[in-house]
Each structure stands twice: as structure tokens, then as C-alpha cells.
Amino acid sequence: xxxxxxxxxxxxxxCFQLSTAFASVGDVDGNGTIGLNxxxxxxxxxxxxxxxxxxTNADVNKDGKIGVEEALYVLNVVAGRHxxxxxxxxxxxxxxxxxxxxxxxxxxAAWYQDSTVYSYTQPSNGVSKDFIIGHExxxxxYTPNNNFHGSDSFTFTxxxxxxxxxxxxxxxTIVIPFADxxxxxxPWVTDGTEAGTHxxxxxxxxxxxxxxxxxxxxxxxxxxxxxxxxxxxxxxxNRWEGYGMLYKITKDNVYSVKDHINIADFTxxxxxxxxxxxxxxxxxxxxxxLWKSDGTTSGTNPVKDMxxxxxxxxxxxxxxxxxxxxxxxxxxxxxNQNEKHTIWKSDGTQSGTNEFLDVTDFSFWGGxxxxxxxxxxxxxxxxxxxxxxxxxxxxxxxGTRSLKTIRTDGNSADIRYITGVNGxxxxxxxxxxxxxxxxxxxTxxxxxGTVKVKVSAYxxxxxxxxCGNRLYFSINHSLNISDGTEAGTHELxxxxxxxxxxxxxxxxxxxxxNILYIKTYNETSDGYSLYSLNPTVSNVPITINGTANADxxxxxxxxxxxxxxxxxxxxxxxxxxxxxTEGNVLVKSNVK
Numbered sequence: 001x002x003x004x005x006x007x008x009x010x011x012x013x014x015c016f017q018l019s020t021a022f023a024s025v026g027d028v029d030g031n032g033t034i035g036l037n038x039x040x041x042x043x044x045x046x047x048x049x050x051x052x053x054x055x056t057n058a059d060v061n062k063d064g065k066i067g068v069e070e071a072l073y074v075l076n077v078v079a080g081r082h083x084x085x086x087x088x089x090x091x092x093x094x095x096x097x098x099x100x101x102x103x104x105x106x107x108x109a110a111w112y113q114d115s116t117v118y119s120y121t122q123p124s125n126g127v128s129k130d131f132i133i134g135h136e137x138x139x140x141x142y143t144p145n146n147n148f149h150g151s152d153s154f155t156f157t158x159x160x161x162x163x164x165x166x167x168x169x170x171x172x173t174i175v176i177p178f179a180d181x182x183x184x185x186x187p188w189v190t191d192g193t194e195a196g197t198h199x200x201x202x203x204x205x206x207x208x209x210x211x212x213x214x215x216x217x218x219x220x221x222x223x224x225x226x227x228x229x230x231x232x233x234x235x236x237x238n239r240w241e242g243y244g245m246l247y248k249i250t251k252d253n254v255y256s257v258k259d260h261i262n263i264a265d266f267t268x269x270x271x272x273x274x275x276x277x278x279x280x281x282x283x284x285x286x287x288x289x290l291w292k293s294d295g296t297t298s299g300t301n302p303v304k305d306m307x308x309x310x311x312x313x314x315x316x317x318x319x320x321x322x323x324x325x326x327x328x329x330x331x332x333x334x335x336n337q338n339e340k341h342t343i344w345k346s347d348g349t350q351s352g353t354n355e356f357l358d359v360t361d362f363s364f365w366g367g368x369x370x371x372x373x374x375x376x377x378x379x380x381x382x383x384x385x386x387x388x389x390x391x392x393x394x395x396x397x398x399g400t401r402s403l404k405t406i407r408t409d410g411n412s413a414d415i416r417y418i419t420g421v422n423g424x425x426x427x428x429x430x431x432x433x434x435x436x437x438x439x440x441x442x443t444x445x446x447x448x449g450t451v452k453v454k455v456s457a458y459x460x461x462x463x464x465x466x467c468g469n470r471l472y473f474s475i476n477h478s479l480n481i482s483d484g485t486e487a488g489t490h491e492l493x494x495x496x497x498x499x500x501x502x503x504x505x506x507x508x509x510x511x512x513x514n515i516l517y518i519k520t521y522n523e524t525s526d527g528y529s530l531y532s533l534n535p536t537v538s539n540v541p542i543t544i545n546g547t548a549n550a551d552x553x554x555x556x557x558x559x560x561x562x563x564x565x566x567x568x569x570x571x572x573x574x575x576x577x578x579x580x581t582e583g584n585v586l587v588k589s590n591v592k
Contacts, residue, residue, distance in 0.1 A: 026073045028066060030055030034077045042071035092164040095142070099169055102143045118158040123167070125152045144169045173251045174559050175200070175219075175226040177211040178566060179573045180590035184209030187228075189251045190587060192559050192577045197588045201254040203247070208235060210247070210254075213553040213566060220266035221557050222273055225250050225295060229263035229275075243280050248295045257293060258300045265319045267326065269348060274326050276315040277302070287313040290328060290346055290353065303346055304353040307332050317369045322377050323395035327356065329368040329379070343368060343379070345395075357400060373420035376445060378427075380415040388413030390427070390443065390450060403443065404450035407432050414438065417464040421471045424484050426453070428461045428473075437461075440473065442484050453482060454489040467511035468535035474506035479518060479533075479541065492539050495520055504529075512558045515580070517544075519552060528552035530565065534580060544584050545576065568592070 028038035028045075030053065038058070044051045046067045058070055097103040120128050126144040140156055142165065149171035156163045171191050178188040183199065184207050190197040203210035210230055212218065220227045226249040233242035246258040260280040267274050277291040286305045293300035306313040313332035320327050326346045334340050341363040346353035359368055362382035370379050377393040381402065388407035393400035406413035406429045413429040416438065420426075425445070428438040431452070438460035443450035462474035471482045477496035482489035495504040503523040510517045516533040518541055527548025531541040545552070551568035558564070562579040564587075575587040 028058045039071045039074040096168045099149045120156045123152045123154040185211045187249045267321045287311040371418035373425040419464040421466045465509040467516040468514040
């Protein structure tokens with residue numbers, strides 16, 4: 001059943017001529033009108049006279065036959081008498097549609113007098129509405145309320161006959177990687193219930209996999225589609241004989257967008273997917289370039305070859321969307337075989353993709369990492385004295401400058417994890433002093449306001465995560481918080497409760513719907529666990545799944561207010577749903 005533009009058509013015949021689009025009922029000869037010839041043809045069918053040109057859609061009572069009922073219907077039309085299909089024709093019906101989508105069309109009844117009395121009720125969670133098409137048809141449409149999903153109902157009554165409509169409005173779904181005993185890890189879809197969780201397609205047929213369970217940084221959602229890059233190994237071949245593939249995944253199907261391509265760093269601009277890509281075999285490629293895709297094979301192409309005719313041009317770090325353009329850093333050799341480091345800016349067209357900034361003289365070995373925080377683009381470079389410094393840009397060449405020298409000995413400050421929180425941008429860096437750990441820094445976009453928040457005394461600060469207007473970060477075993485002041489930067493909890501026991505490290509942190517989720521790894525048990533922290537309730541994490549799972553994968557996109565994640569305990573693949581109201585719910589368990 002289609003899931004758009006639902007219209008329930010109630011046919012009103014005001015004259016003998018019907019619109020050809022809706023004249024099938026009673027139109028036995030299929031000429032677009034109802035007349036005596038239709039009655040004669042129907043009677044001929046009844047007495048088994050050889051006839052041709054019978055329109056099977058003329059069936060009045062939906063018994064799959066053309067016969068007496070159709071003949072009587074036509075004669076009543078010709079006589080101008082009111083005739084209504086009996087109430088049994090108005091059987092109750094169940095309709096299914098998706099959230100924010102009107103239901104599908106279905107013929108309900110037919111009559112041919114303007115004075116026919118009809119009525120309909122309003123559903124509790126949607127709107128039913130009638131309107132007239134021409135002079136012959138009245139349509140009744142059901143549209144669910146915005147974002148409503150669940151059960152709804154309404155009635156339609158004509159000439160004392162009532163039709164009850166029960167509507168099931170499906171809730172939202174997300175695409176996930178999951179597996180069962182007969183298939184490897186493949187694209188699945190879930191609405192958070194066992195009945196609504198199923199495999200979309202067995203892309204790599206049999207027990208082979210087309211995805212990884214760990215997809216936190218490898219799957220990208222754009223509108224209602226998901227894009228995933230996977231190294232595909234055909235059956236019977238070794239891993240090095242495989243190739244990269246770009247998939248587009250919807251809740252109904254999986255599409256192969258591009259094969260023999262290696263992809264990294266998804267982003268989007270104006271509903272178009274962008275990524276850095278290099279075709280395979282690499283020796284025949286044009287280099288690692290900026291690509292864009294509209295989700296089709298023909299619409300997936302490189303934006304611009306930075307150095308035509310060579311494969312020396314390489315996007316070497318992140319690509320980001322900023323101020324209506326794509327920014328990325330690249331390294332390549334010029335005509336004199338000198339290595340150049342540059343930042344490029346693209347509007348998505350070949351002519352609009354050009355070098356933005358030559359950073360050859362002030363970039364460190366390993367390329368330039370770009371990050372957007374607040375209203376600015378940040379990256380690390382060297383200042384005029386060849387020191388490690390934080391750079392800032394508003395997206396224009398004139399507005400790009402060195403903001404603050406972090407390291408003064410000519411080495412890289414190794415600036416990482418640039419993260420914006422409430423107008424303040426935090427990052428970690430090493431200034432070469434003390435134990436040379438990565439310390440916590442912040443900036444308000446000014447030189448004077450770019451300062452060290454706190455020294456990391458024993459170990460370097462790990463990844464930064466903004467959640468609920470707070471900054472969280474890890475230091476090995478502990479979860480920490482900062483408000484941007486030294487006094488307000490402190491440890492919240494220590495996961496390694498037994499100093500002489502297991503080593504438990506924070507591996508990842510995610511913020512979904514202002515809830516912080518912490519994934520930890522236990523070296524001793526070689527397993528993963530999951531915790532959550534709701535800043536509005538407490539600063540103490542609670543255990544969601546404390547089992548030492550062999551694998552635990554957090555889906556980076558929420559299902560409304562719920563976190564979806566999967567585990568592998570060695571015996572079963574399990575899919576879970578968690579939110580503060582329902583708690584931790586097992587959605588589906590598949591034997592390995």
C-alpha cells in the first residue's frame with residue numbers, strides 16, 4: 001500500500017457521463033459512460049453469450065464477476081433513480097500509514113443524487129476532511145496529527161450505512177547494523193519493537209557481512225536515508241581482493257551507489273552528501289578528492305580534480321561544512337615537485353572549488369585538521385615565529401588569522417577535540433611544559449580569552465563531549481566535567497573502583513537528547529559496558545548494561561527519545577532500547 005496522498009473516493013453520479021478516471025464502476029463496456037449498452041453487455045455475460053471488450057473494473061459489488069448486480073446498477077443510473085450499493089459493500093477496513101503521511105485511496109461507496117446525505121466523524125489524533133472533485137466525486141481524506149503514531153479511528157456514514165475506519169500510524173524507524181544466525185551483519189530497520197525490527201536486505205548473501213556492528217563513525221544520516229561505506233569482499237576472495245562500496249539505505253531497500261571507491265569523512269550541504277573519496281585501483285585514480293552524491297550512481301562524482309592528470313593530490317584530513325561551503329585540507333606536489341599543504345573551499349561546483357589558504361609554510365607534518373565550533377572554523381598552524389598556534393576563520397581569507405600561540409618551541413601543540421559549549425570553545429593541547437600532557441584549554445574567539453583551563457596532572461585529557469550545556473571529558477578511568485573555570489573542572493566519577501583490580505577505560509561518549517552515554521572497556525574481562533548520565537537529575541552515571549559484552553555498538557542517531565544499541569555477548573546478538581522513562585528494554589535477541 002502506498003504511503004502518500006490518501007484519498008477515500010465516494011462516487012456521486014449526477015449525470016450519465018462520468019469522468020474516465022473514475023467511471024469504471026458500472027462502465028461495463030469501458031467507454032467512460034454508463035448507459036443501456038452497459039446493462040445489455042452485463043446481461044449477455046450472465047447468460048453466457050460470447051462477448052468481448054468487458055471492463056472487469058465495472059464490478060459493482062466486488063464479487064469478482066460481471067452480472068445481474070451490474071445490470072441493475074446501470075438501469076437505475078439510466079432511470080435517474082437513487083441507488084446505493086448495499087451496506088455490506090461498506091465493510092469496516094483497517095488502514096496503515098506512516099507518521100506524518102496521509103493514507104491511501106480506497107473506493108467506499110457510489111451514488112448519483114446530489115441530495116444524498118453523508119457524514120463523517122473526526123478522529124482523535126488526526127483530521128478527516130471532505131472535498132468535491134468536479135460534479136461527481138466527494139473525497140474523504142485522513143491526515144494524522146504532526147508526529148503522532150499509534151492507533152486512530154473515524155467513521156463515514158451514507159444513507160444509514162456506516163463504515164468504520166481503524167488507522168494504524170506507524171512510528172519512526174532508524175536503520176541499524178544487526179545480525180542473526182543465518183546472515184552476517186546487514187542493514188536492519190527498527191521502530192523500537194520486536195515486530196518492527198527486521199532485516200532490510202541480505203546485501204552480502206549468506207553468512208557474509210556487508211556492514212560492521214561498530215558504526216559510530218561510519219554511517220551518515222541525510223534526510224530519511226543512511227549512507228555507509230564498506231570494504232566488500234566477494235565470496236571466495238581474500239580481504240585484499242575486495243573493494244570499497246558506497247551504499248544508500250532506506251527503511252525499505254539498500255541501493256549500491258558506487259563501487260570500487262574508498263571513502264572517509266561524510267558531511268552534507270544543501271541536502272547533498274559530500275565525502276573524500278579515492279577510486280580503486282588507487283594507481284589509476286585521480287587522487288583522494290572531494291566527491292558529492294545525490295544518492296544515485298549517476299549523481300555521484302568528484303567535485304574537482306585539484307591536480308589534473310596525477311594521483312598526488314590528496315585530501316589528508318577532515319572535511320567540514322561551514323558558512324554554506326565545504327572546507328577541507330589537502331596535500332599535493334606542485335609542478336616543481338614541491339610538497340604543498342593547502343585548505344580548500346567549495347560551493348559544490350567545479351568552478352566554485354578553489355584553494356582557500358596556502359598553509360605550506362605554517363602547517364605541521366601530518367596535515368591540517370579542521371573543526372567547526374560556535375560561529376568559527378578552527379585549525380592548528382604555525383605563527384610567524386613557527387610556533388604551534390590555534391587559528392580561527394570566519395570563512396573568508398581576510399577573516400583567517402592566528403589566534404593564540406600555544407607552543408613556543410617550534411613543535412606542534414597537537415590541538416584536538418575542538419568543542420563548542422554555550423559560546424565557549426574548548427580544546428585540548430600540549431604547550432610543552434611540565435609533563436607534556438594534553439591540558440584543557442578554552443577560547444572565546446579572542447587572543448586574551450584563549451587560556452588554559454586546567455593542567456592534566458597525571459594523564460592526558462581524552463575526548464571532549466558537550467551535553468546539556470555542560471562539557472564532559474575523560475581521563476583514562478574517570479569521567480570529568482568543566483564549566484570553563486579551574487575550580488569548576490573536576491572529576492565526577494572513577495570507573496576503576498578497584499585500584500588493584502581490572503582496568504576500566506572510557507572508550508566513547510555520546511550525547512543524545514541531552515543524555516550523556518558512556519561506553520567503557522574492561523581490559524581484564526575484555527568486555528564493554530554502557531552507562532548514562534542525565535545532567536538534570538544527577539551527576540552520577542547509572543548502569544544501563546553492565547555485562548562484559550564482547551561487543552557493544554551505539555547507534556549514533558536516536559529513535560525519538562530513545563538510544564538504540566546492540567550487543568554481542570558471544571552467544572547472541574541483542575538489540576536494545578533505552579530511555580529514562582522505560583529504562584533498558586531488550587528489543588530483539590538472535591542466536592549467533
